[in-house]
Amino acid sequence: MKDQEQIDRGKALHWLDGDDKMFARIKAIFNKNIPSQVDQLKGFLDAGDKASTELIAHTIMGSSAMLGASAMSDRAREIERSAIEGDMDSARLSFSVFFDEYEKVMVELTEEGGK
Amino acid sequence: MNILVVDDDEMVRFVLTEKLAESGFSATAACDGRSAVALFHDTSFDAVLLDLKMPGMDGIETLKELRKHDPDIPVIMVTAFGDIATAVEAIKLGAYDFVEKPPQVSRMMLTLKRAIEKATLERKVRDLGKSVEESAALKQAYQKLRELDLAKNTFLSSVSHELRTPLTSIVGYADVSRKKIMKLIPEVSPDNPKNIKILRQVEANLEFLITESERLTGLIESILDLTAMEAGTAEWKWEPLSLSEVIENSAVDYSPKLKEKGLEFVVSVEDELPLIKGDRHRISQVLSHLLSNAVAFTEQGRVTLTAKKVKNKILLSVADTGRGIIASRQGIVFEKFSQLGDGLTDKPKGVGLGLSICRLIVGYHGGKIEVESEPDKGSVFTLLLPVEEVMKV
Numbered sequence: 028m029k030d031q032e033q034i035d036r037g038k039a040l041h042w043l044d045g046d047d048k049m050f051a052r053i054k055a056i057f058n059k060n061i062p063s064q065v066d067q068l069k070g071f072l073d074a075g076d077k078a079s080t081e082l083i084a085h086t087i088m089g090s091s092a093m094l095g096a097s098a099m100s101d102r103a104r105e106i107e108r109s110a111i112e113g114d115m116d117s118a119r120l121s122f123s124v125f126f127d128e129y130e131k132v133m134v135e136l137t138e139e140g141g142k
Numbered sequence: 143m144n145i146l147v148v149d150d151d152e153m154v155r156f157v158l159t160e161k162l163a164e165s166g167f168s169a170t171a172a173c174d175g176r177s178a179v180a181l182f183h184d185t186s187f188d189a190v191l192l193d194l195k196m197p198g199m200d201g202i203e204t205l206k207e208l209r210k211h212d213p214d215i216p217v218i219m220v221t222a223f224g225d226i227a228t229a230v231e232a233i234k235l236g237a238y239d240f241v242e243k244p245p246q247v248s249r250m251m252l253t254l255k256r257a258i259e260k261a262t263l264e265r266k267v268r269d270l271g272k273s274v275e276e277s278a279a280l281k282q283a284y285q286k287l288r289e290l291d292l293a294k295n296t297f298l299s300s301v302s303h304e305l306r307t308p309l310t311s312i313v314g315y316a317d318v319s320r321k322k323i324m325k326l327i328p329e330v331s332p333d334n335p336k337n338i339k340i341l342r343q344v345e346a347n348l349e350f351l352i353t354e355s356e357r358l359t360g361l362i363e364s365i366l367d368l369t370a371m372e373a374g375t376a377e378w379k380w381e382p383l384s385l386s387e388v389i390e391n392s393a394v395d396y397s398p399k400l401k402e403k404g405l406e407f408v409v410s411v412e413d414e415l416p417l418i419k420g421d422r423h424r425i426s427q428v429l430s431h432l433l434s435n436a437v438a439f440t441e442q443g444r445v446t447l448t449a450k451k452v453k454n455k456i457l458l459s460v461a462d463t464g465r466g467i468i469a470s471r472q473g474i475v476f477e478k479f480s481q482l483g484d485g486l487t488d489k490p491k492g493v494g495l496g497l498s499i500c501r502l503i504v505g506y507h508g509g510k511i512e513v514e515s516e517p518d519k520g521s522v523f524t525l526l527l528p529v530e531e532v533m534k535v
Contacts (some may be wrong), residue, residue, distance in 0.1 A: 042157075042244045049160065053153050082150075082197045088515060089222060090153050104222075111327040 033132045034139075039095035058096050059136035061087070062138055065129055068106070072119050080118060091132070099128040143256065144168045144186065149193040149220060150350055154245070160189055163249045164256075175199025179207045186398040187215060189258050191250070192237075194228055202232055209236055214265065216257035226231070228473060288469035295369040302362045314356045320348040331483075364495040368478070371502040375483040377504065383420040385449055386411050387455060392429040393447060397419040399437050415449060418456060418527060424503045428511075432460040432495045432523045440464035443520070454529045455509075460524040475513055476501040 036050070043049045064087050071079040084107035092100040102125035110119035145157045145167045156172040162169035170185065172178040176199050178190070190208060194201035205217055219240035221229045229240035238257040323345045330337050372375035393409045400407040429447075436445040443463025450457055462507050467475060479494040497511075504511045509527035 040190075042246050044161075044247045049157060051158060058151050058154055082195065085195050085222065086151050089151050089243045093151075093153050093157070109209075 031119070033096055033098060033128065035097060038097070039093065042093060043133045045061035045074045054136060054139075055092060058091055061090065061129070061133075064090075067124070068071075069122065072106075072115065072122055077110045077113060077115060077117050080115070081107050084110060084118075094132075096128070099125065099132050102128050143165055143188045144170065144179060145254065146170050146172060146181060146187045146190045148172045148184075148190060148196070148201075149177065150174055150196045151193070154193070154243070155195060156222065156378055157247065158245070158250070161251065165251055175204030175207070177202070178204055179211075179268070181207055181253065187212075189254055189261070190215060190217045191254065192217055194219050194232065194240075202228065203233065205232055205235055214261055216261040218250075218253055226428050234483065257424065258329075282472070292373065296372050299369045299373075302365045305341075306362050306366075309355050309359050311416075311443055312388070313359070315353055316348045316351045320345055320352065323348065323431065355388050361495070363498060364385055368499055368502065369494055371499070371506070378421045380419055380421060382417045383419055383425065384413050385420075385425070385458065388422060388425050388429060389447060389458075392426060392433060396433045396437065400445055403437060403440075404442070405437070405440055408446040410446065410448045410450075411451040415451060415456060416529060418507075418529060420507050420527075421503075428500045428503050428525065429460070429499055435496070435523075436460055436462040440520070451504055451529075452526075456525075456527045456529060458525040458527070459522055461520060463520040466517040466519055466521050467513065468517055472513060472515055476511065 039050055040047070040055075043053075064083055068080065068083045068087065071083060086101050088100050088103035088107060091097075091103060102121060105121040106118045106125060109115070109121060143166075144488075145162050147155055147162070147169055149155045149158070149171075150173055155173065159169040160173050170187070172181055174196050178192070179199070192208075193206060199207070201219060201221075202308070205219075208217065217232075217237045219229045219232045219237050220243060221240050222243045229237075232240065238254050238260065241253055246506075247290060258427040299315075323341055327338060327341050327345070331342065332338075352421050367376065389409065389411055395409070397407055433445065434448070441464065445463075446459075446461040448457070448459045448461070471528060476497050477494075478498045501511050504525055504527070507527055511523055512524050512526070513521060514524070516523035
């Protein structure tokens with residue numbers, strides 16, 4: 028994987044048994060769902076809703092891991108863990124790092140889509 | 143195979159349902175626990191892939207609900223790395239296994255197939271266990287029946303012995319009394335015909351008493367014979383036996399009776415019939431019973447006694463031109479207390495033990511007895527004694 032690449036295609040294909048078409052289709056699903064999920068995450072963090080934060084962070088963590096976006100998945104996991112521990116300040120702090128990774132992934136997806 | 147995929151993540155649902163379909167499964171997706179439970183009410187599934195962490199009803203709660211509906215359904219938990227402790231809890235609650243997210247498709251399929259295989263095997267083992275239990279119950283019931291049968295035989299045997307002893311005395315005293323009466327009659331003065339009439343009446347009554355007592359003794363002997371044979375306590379005297387001799391003796395015994403009734407008696411015995419290992423008295427008993435029936439139930443025509451070797455069996459038959467056995471009784475004539483009708487038709491005569499005893503005797507000789515009959519044309523009773531089996535006795 029090149030340094031600037033956020034989506035580890037090899038890893039994603041490993042989960043999918045090398046199914047390229049499936050990979051393309053899950054990228055489309057990710058692209059469709061992730062913006063609203065991230066919005067929800069931000070909303071729950073702002074509202075201090077620990078349980079909802081934990082759940083949506085968990086979902087984002089799983090989706091991004093499946094796509095091969097490991098850095099974004101790891102950051103989502105940090106938020107989930109902070110929420111589980113009840114430390115919403117840490118969760119909010121982690122969100123900004125997470126958001127950076129999210130934007131990078133989206134840029135990459137957009138670039139791939141334009142190719 | 144119908145698989146239920148329960149996951150709040152659309153990507154996971156999509157990947158798993160697609161890959162399951164590619165592998166030949168039928169897959170249904172639910173986005174949360176409540177939808178999964180609702181689907182379970184209406185549809186039958188063979189396995190469930192269940193996400194552990196979901197909004198609303200989580201994986202553990204969903205698992206509990208699903209297993210209420212189907213305690214044997216194989217469930218595989220799908221979980222993130224951090225939830226392994228919870229996944230272990232799910233296994234304690236009956237889940238088959240767990241796979242980590244993101245699920246690697248081929249590994250997931252392998253786990254799923256193993257789960258289904260295990261559930262199928264468990265079901266088979268359980269069914270087998272039921273069969274074994276049923277078999278044990280049957281064995282117990284059979285044993286109980288055997289005990290009851292033995293108790294019945296013991297009872298019959300005891301009662302018969304108790305009846306036979308006084309009957310012997312009755313017959314003895316009646317016979318002595320009859321003979322005394324017979325001696326007295328000539329001594330009574332012819333001038334007193336009333337007394338002679340009374341004595342003759344007493345003599346006739348004693349004669350009737352003796353005949354009926356002897357008949358009752360015969361019945362008791364039959365019951366004792368039957369119960370002893372059924373219980374395996376009957377005594378047998380096995381010897382190399384010439385059936386030709388047995389037939390000849392029976393023919394001599396029955397010729398006068400047949401002649402008296404105006405019936406032709408044909409005896410056809412193949413030359414050089416092989417010796418069999420048998421009980422002379424018992425085989426004679428069978429022949430006597432069959433000939434006795436033939437005489438009793440044939441009004442005209444003939445009775446034919448045949449013996450020949452057919453392959454490795456000896457075929458011995460008693461055929462008559464009597465009134466035959468009605469179709470409804472042919473299948474049960476060898477059953478205990480299945481009385482042959484009057485003229486082998488439908489009016490009971492005798493107590494119905496003779497042919498049962500014949501069947502038991504032939505069975506002890508390793509053979510079988512059959513009957514073919516046509517009403518108004520006659521009956522053929524056939525004994526088949528397999529020579530090899532007979533020699534093993």
